[in-house]
Amino acid sequence: MMNLFDFAKKAHKLLPGHRSCAGCPAPIVARAILSATDDEVVVSNATGCLEVVTTIYPQSSWNIPFIHNTFENAAATISGVETAYRSLKKSGRINQNRKIRFVAFGGDGGTYDIGLQSLSAALERGHTFTYVCYDNEGYMNTGGQRSSATPIGANTTTDPVGEVRVGKQESRKDLMKIVAAHHIPYAAQASLSNWPDLLKKAQKALSTEGPSFLLVLSPCVAVWKIKPDMAVELSRLAVDTCFWPLYEIEDGKFRLNFDPAGNKLPIAEFLKHQGRYKHLLEPKNKKLLDRLQAEVDHEFEKIKKLSEIGISVF
Amino acid sequence: MQKKALTGAGASAEAMRQINPDVVAAYPITPQTPIMETFAKFVNDGKVSTELIRVESEHSAMSAVIGASSAGARAMTATSSVGLALMFEVVNAASGMRLPITMPVVNRALSSPINIHCDHSDTMACRDAGWIQLYSENAQEAYDNMFLAQKLSEHPEILLPTMIMQDGFITSHSVEPVEVLDDETAKSFIGSYNPEHSLLLSKKPVTFGALQLFDYFFETKRQQELAMDNVWRFYYSIADELTQLTGRQYPLAEPYHTEDAEVILVALNSAASTIKAVVNKLRKQGKKAGLLKIRLFRPFPYSEVSQHLQKVKSVGVFDRSYSFGANSPLLSEIISSLFGLEQAPKVQGYIFGLGGRDLLEADIEKAFEELFQGKTSFEKKYLGLRG
Ligand SMILES: Cc1ncc(C[n+]2csc(CCOP(=O)(O)OP(=O)(O)O)c2C)c(N)n1
Numbered sequence: 001m002m003n004l005f006d007f008a009k010k011a012h013k014l015l016p017g018h019r020s021c022a023g024c025p026a027p028i029v030a031r032a033i034l035s036a037t038d039d040e041v042v043v044s045n046a047t048g049c050l051e052v053v054t055t056i057y058p059q060s061s062w063n064i065p066f067i068h069n070t071f072e073n074a075a076a077t078i079s080g081v082e083t084a085y086r087s088l089k090k091s092g093r094i095n096q097n098r099k100i101r102f103v104a105f106g107g108d109g110g111t112y113d114i115g116l117q118s119l120s121a122a123l124e125r126g127h128t129f130t131y132v133c134y135d136n137e138g139y140m141n142t143g144g145q146r147s148s149a150t151p152i153g154a155n156t157t158t159d160p161v162g163e164v165r166v167g168k169q170e171s172r173k174d175l176m177k178i179v180a181a182h183h184i185p186y187a188a189q190a191s192l193s194n195w196p197d198l199l200k201k202a203q204k205a206l207s208t209e210g211p212s213f214l215l216v217l218s219p220c221v222a223v224w225k226i227k228p229d230m231a232v233e234l235s236r237l238a239v240d241t242c243f244w245p246l247y248e249i250e251d252g253k254f255r256l257n258f259d260p261a262g263n264k265l266p267i268a269e270f271l272k273h274q275g276r277y278k279h280l281l282e283p284k285n286k287k288l289l290d291r292l293q294a295e296v297d298h299e300f301e302k303i304k305k306l307s308e309i310g311i312s313v314f
Numbered sequence: 315m316q317k318k319a320l321t322g323a324g325a326s327a328e329a330m331r332q333i334n335p336d337v338v339a340a341y342p343i344t345p346q347t348p349i350m351e352t353f354a355k356f357v358n359d360g361k362v363s364t365e366l367i368r369v370e371s372e373h374s375a376m377s378a379v380i381g382a383s384s385a386g387a388r389a390m391t392a393t394s395s396v397g398l399a400l401m402f403e404v405v406n407a408a409s410g411m412r413l414p415i416t417m418p419v420v421n422r423a424l425s426s427p428i429n430i431h432c433d434h435s436d437t438m439a440c441r442d443a444g445w446i447q448l449y450s451e452n453a454q455e456a457y458d459n460m461f462l463a464q465k466l467s468e469h470p471e472i473l474l475p476t477m478i479m480q481d482g483f484i485t486s487h488s489v490e491p492v493e494v495l496d497d498e499t500a501k502s503f504i505g506s507y508n509p510e511h512s513l514l515l516s517k518k519p520v521t522f523g524a525l526q527l528f529d530y531f532f533e534t535k536r537q538q539e540l541a542m543d544n545v546w547r548f549y550y551s552i553a554d555e556l557t558q559l560t561g562r563q564y565p566l567a568e569p570y571h572t573e574d575a576e577v578i579l580v581a582l583n584s585a586a587s588t589i590k591a592v593v594n595k596l597r598k599q600g601k602k603a604g605l606l607k608i609r610l611f612r613p614f615p616y617s618e619v620s621q622h623l624q625k626v627k628s629v630g631v632f633d634r635s636y637s638f639g640a641n642s643p644l645l646s647e648i649i650s651s652l653f654g655l656e657q658a659p660k661v662q663g664y665i666f667g668l669g670g671r672d673l674l675e676a677d678i679e680k681a682f683e684e685l686f687q688g689k690t691s692f693e694k695k696y697l698g699l700r701g
Pocket residue numbers: 046047048049050071072106107108109110111136138139140141142147
């Protein structure tokens with residue numbers, strides 16, 4: 001397994017000099033995942049922060065072939081590229097020895113919401129590609145609007161904390177299970193805070209025949225209102241509170257990769273650093289906070305049980 | 315060359331078989347469906363080496379062919395009506411990325427009310443999307459235009475996508491004799507596609523679809539317009555090359571008895587055939603009637619149209635779609651073509667055939683009659699409309 005020193009020395013596919021906010025983890029997530037293969041890689045990227053900050057014409061941070069099409073179609077687009085690869089190989093225009101991997105990146109808006117149909121169909125068709133959703137829990141490129149990945153109680157610009165409605169009232173969409181319902185060979189949830197785990201999952205995904213999926217938490221400095229040096233720490237707290245369980249679904253089998261057990265922290269430890277949750281820790285919003293805690297506990301226990309049972313859910 | 319009994323849809327599929335694109339992605343919609351079904355059979359019978367992506371929507375069909383085309387593959391899709399409307403966002407992305415995608419579009423009315431029959435509201439809504447647009451009178455033209463389209467789109471100094479239109483049901487589902495090229499001839503006319511920039515074939519990595527702000531966007535759009543201008547530079551040589559193989563002519567705007575005409579009707583697609591029948595009848599009666607059929611709608615051949623129309627008394631323009639609250643699409647182009655002439659003919663716009671309403675010879679005769687009498691106005695006139 002590559003350590004951080006090896007990683008730093010690697011020829012990177014996504015180069016520095018892009019224009020993300022200070023402390024934004026999204027490009028780090030992308031670079032880390034892409035470092036997990038030595039094969040050629042082609043990237044498709046949905047409209048969103050990652051795309052915007054890396055491709056401001058006439059510059060591009062992408063040192064590999066890259067396409068941004070529109071917002072909701074990163075998966076359909078990469079499926080076209082992957083199909084072209086197979087076709088051109090068949091007709092001999094691409095050398096038989098060339099091995100190319102295909103990766104699509106999308107934010108949670110471009111994945112859970114507007115791009116879900118495109119993703120679902122590409123998974124169902126079985127293209128060999130890896131879809132990576134960097135999940136910052138909202139539409140950040142457009143200023144922090146709610147998405148279906150935004151957790152209960154969060155303050156967003158389209159569902160703000162008001163006098164009669166206190167931010168988002170609905171639970172997060174369970175994208176991992178939706179993806180798994182396509183019976184793809186490999187899906188995993190990962191976090192930047194657990195580097196070897198992330199790299200291992202990226203390596204697995206990038207060597208899977210057929211579709212693979214990675215869901216990585218990407219704490220947003222600007223909209224979560226956290227300090228610029230906190231993104232990795234917030235990722236760690238998300239894992240240690242069981243808000244963001246590290247797990248895989250491989251051929252239908254759940255595997256929990258990390259259980260904080262006795263060291264599990266209450267959800268407030270994750271929330272208290274974030275401006276978007278300031279209100280949630282006030283006593284008057286305790287009901288909402290309890291709902292969030294109950295949901296986190298329930299989801300974690302479910303994943304844990306499913307991994308203990310060890311049978312394929314396919 | 316060989317004569318086959320083909321529907322318009324069958325003719326498009328036959329051309330697709332001969333072009334043998336690397337990738338096709340498509341989604342069914344009436345009346346485009348027989349193109350895709352016929353082509354899918356070619357794929358599954360091994361008659362083409364195309365990889366077919368059976369997508370879940372037209373938006374994904376266009377998105378996937380954009381991916382394939384940017385990868386360096388020859389890529390196609392086909393659609394109709396609301397399918398084209400659904401892909402509108404990415405139709406623009408395709409031309410903005412300068413991808414030579416070709417797409418037969420079988421014209422059908424847009425919803426609502428839902429209607430599966432022919433009018434041109436779908437492709438007219440895309441007339442400013444940066445695609446070359448070729449209209450086809452019949453199955454033969456639907457076939458021939460596919461070859462023109464492929465060569466125009468892929469010309470290194472054009473690199474724009476092309477839509478090839480035919481009328482839903484009227485053309486797409488009617489069987490006609492179609493002269494088909496030999497496979498080998500078709501193949502060598504089309505040649506191979508070797509893009510200068512692509513995701514998979516370029517030596518250096520290429521970024522497609524970068525963000526451009528106020529500092530570059532405008533120039534990029536201007537380059538698209540210059541590429542459209544280049545269609546004029548290369549159209550005739552491509553068309554002549556095809557003529558040598560087929561013996562048929564491919565004028566931008568096809569004149570029919572226009573030379574000595576007093577009145578000329580202007581139309582797109584299958585209406586031209588019906589109008590020709592009426593012209594023949596009127597000519598027998600000694601009336602100087604003519605037709606100008608527009609093949610290329612984008613870019614629009616203003617000067618050719620002007621040359622054909624400038625000497626007549628009056629012109630009737632037949633539109634199979636609205637531009638609500640304004641002059642209909644074809645009418646506004648014809649008025650623009652004639653603008654500034656010292657003795658411009660009078661122009662009357664007619665709207666007909668929406669949602670598949672038949673265009674009757676009697677209606678066309680009525681229009682000719684009015685125009686011979688010099689009756690024109692700025693009002694919209696209708697053919698075949700009740701009340
Ligand atoms: C069809 C369409 N609708 C809306 C937008 C506006 N828009 C651009 S990026 C974006 C939000 C992206 O959010 P997400 O996918 O979560 O990525 P992030 O910016 O948070 O990284 C929106 C709403 C668009 N570009 N296209």
